[in-house]
Amino acid sequence: MCAETPDYKDTLNLPKTDFPMRAGLPKREPEWLEHWNRIGIYDRLREKQGRTPFTLHDGPPYANGHLHIGHALNKTIKDMIVRSHQMMGYDSRYIPGWDCHGLPIEWKIEEQYRKKGRNKDEVPINDFRAECRKFAEEWVDIQRDEFQRLGITGNWADPYLTMDFHAERVIAEEFMKFLMNGTLYQGSKPVMWSPIEKTALAEAEVEYHDKESFTIWVKFKVVEADWPNEVECIQNESDERQDNLEFLRQLKTDLTDASVLIWTTTPWTIPSNKSVVYGEEISYGLYEVTGTPDECWANVGDRFILADNLASDVMARARLEDTMWRRVRDVDTWMLEGLKLTHPLAGAEGANGEWDDIRDFRAADFVTDTEGTGFVHCAPSHGMEEYELYRELGMLDQVITYNVLDDGSFRADLPFFGGKYILSRKGGEGDANKAVIDKLVEVGGLLARGKIKHSYPHSWRSKAPVIYRNTPQWFAAIDRAVGDGQDTYGTTIRQRALTSIDELVKWTPKSGRNRLYSMIEARPDWVLSRQRAWGVPLTCFVKKGALPTDPDFLLRDPVVNTRIAEAFEAEGADAWYRDGAKERFLGDDYDPTEWEQVFDILDVWFDSGSTHAFVLRDREDGTEDGIADVYMEGTDQHRGWFHSSMLQACGTIGRAPYRNVVTHGFTLDEKGNKMSKSLGNTIVPDEVIKQYGADILRLWVAQTDYTADQRIGPEILKGVADGYRRLRNTMRFMLGALGHFSDADRIEPADMPELERWVLHRMAELDQTVRDGYAAFDFQGVFQQLFNFCTVDMSAFYFDIRKDALYCDGDTTRRRAARTVMDLLFHRLTTWLAPILPFTTEDVWLSRFPGDDSSVHLQDMPETPDTWRDDALAVKWAMVRRARRAVTAALELQRSDKVIGASLEAAPVVHVADAEMLAALKSVAFEDLCITSDIVLTADPAPAEAYRLPEVEGVGVVFEKAEGQKCQRCWKILPDVGQHAHPGTCKRCNDALG
Known part of the structure; x- marks a missing residue:
């Protein structure tokens, strides 16, 4: 610059904003939380009149630990749904809730007892329940703070808790509807049982992990071959042998004293064996041992009946080479029908006749020849397929055993095995399997043994393996007609649920429909009872001496039910356990000596499945029809909350309690591995917030396809933070350009240059895209569109071009148009992004519109005129x-x-x-x-x-x-520079200087 040329820097319209380049989110976000609490923002939004209600019903987390990354993902998605619908004009309500009953909390108190050497059974039950309640209350407060730190909006001052007295009343009332409508019954069948926790478990309380199990090949000896019609049997074999009974005699000789071989991974079930089954479509043969190695449990001359497809494998397991055995003959199905088998422990010295009965032997459709031997040993007390087979045959009373106690030990008087444990007290391998195997070896009942690693059910809480155990439990019949007259969608719970899935519910992603439909289509009756202490009891009475099948077995009296409900409202479910409770509830109407009070507690999934009643139906901020607009949880809840809520509601209101079900996947580390503390690859939300701020975590959620499994880790978070900085720069540029902007600066779209009208067109396009995306819960799609618009259309194109006009123009139409567009853009971008980045958009908003009552979250997304659209x-x-x-x-x-x-x-x-x-x-x-x-x-x-x-x-x-020369004000190189009144300027700058 020449010495005589003035410095024109101060004449430029440079950006004016206090909005910082560095976000400082970890430090500043708590300030905005305080601001929202101070102005009561959630309640302020409820005051807006004339809006259509929109309710996302919160699936309650357990109140028993700090938040993990799955919690953060879940609650952030919910918050984006709630905030976006509010800003699109709805009265968008969110009542956070907690699941406070059940084993997760009870288990924690028991752990504390064990550390102190206390015995839970010696503590008065209501004292124990009080400790569970206190434990849950403490964690509710902790988790509430942690959720709010994520920026989750909701009615935090009045959440719902399943342990609130009114909630316990309603849960009991909902159970009593099953009692009164005829779907409740007591049955004895195999259920998944946790010996460590001494309770039945629902499928949703079970997770699958690899487990190494014993495998054994066991001999069930054929003691008799007896066909009712010998001539018919001969005809079945060959028409040429119709008159030759010698064939039949030889067949009996071949098969008698042979052994049917079974294979099992649960040796402990052998003492409870009652039958063996085969497949009618499987090809079987009789195989004979012709030679043996030094170490082998087979003898030369032993004969085994096996599925042909599995014979080679079985012989190899028995250490028999191909030259050491031969196939003797076919064994057709009609031949199997005439065989009688004995248990391998039959006649054993000291068995006291426990296993001397002939085993039932018949066909079953669940037998295959893809693994094992082609035969299945049946202990119907410990397997559902076997149980259902004999239930349909009407033979349960002949095959059910009660050999296994609630702690997983064999009954004390069971020969050889009394007092042996299936699992150790810490959940590892007990001594039962070894005892059974050793006894089978001793009596010559074992052909081979080994080990196998396979996927096996474990308790979600104790992490210990579970077993199937026959035990009396309370069930909701899902194929029995519900006697409530609400038959619009079907007469049974299953029919209503399947109809609801297809006709009443929209699924995001659509695969959620298939997942829940297939589960409900194939599921058995719902096990409602648990043998625990902390929860809502099954509020019913049974007639002493009556059988479960008797009509008067259950007391069904609305007056008694009302007494129970009113007591629970005043005192909570503890009322059921107080001295004199039975007499109090039965009143003068019934003789208490004739009735037994049930003390099992309800499956905790029944609690959470009932929340639609005491949250959506009963609360003032619930819904008019008791139906939620959205349920949103992880994909595991297809067998959990989505499932139990569907069953419970179909049993009480006749339909699904939700209109939309949104499902997210699981969170993995950067390499796609499951997170584990032992692997050191966990991401803790609190640590991310301390390093980056909650908005970065929320932005990660918005960038992921939450409908599938997502990945997160240090490098991914760095990338998210980089993207955030680009967005923040876009906002900062807008704020700088809008310094001192007022309504007097506005111009109408018709007076704007084409470039600004193109920006208006893009905003109109984007407004529809954003609204459609938010309505479809597609946050990834919304964010991608907004991010590309901000960084490509605006920062890299429009802003880059208009910097010159904004900085250097005087009061021109071009500059006014640019600032008008910036103002329109500001109101849209801040509200479009607010559901995703509530802290940052509040920072942006307050930078422009400061004030004690000011907040972007009190705004709606501005309506965008259709006239802005200009496709040409x-x-x-x-x-x-x-x-x-x-x-x-x-x-x-x-x-x-x-x-x-x-x-x-x-x-x-x-x-x-x-x-x-x-x-x-x-x-x-x-x-x-x-x-x-x-x-x-x-x-x-x-x-x-x-x-x-x-x-x-x-x-x-x-x-x-x-x-030309360089203009000393705008830096353009033009021929006319230096020809105007102001030295070193072009005409445009000279005019701007006046």
């Missing part, structure tokens, strides 16, 4: 932008080669082959769009040396330097 203009500007890319790429080469330092030093010649594109470029200030001092547009063919961008056909760019 969008087509034109798509051509303009394509041509611009070719020019900027050509200039970048010159900059890289240090021919120029800035694009304003250039005045390129642009050869455009397409006449329509050339006309479009000539109709706009293309040199301003390319940020050059001048530009020449021509239809002449591009010379060979012209730069060409492959993806922009028909455009060639020849670099030329701009002619």
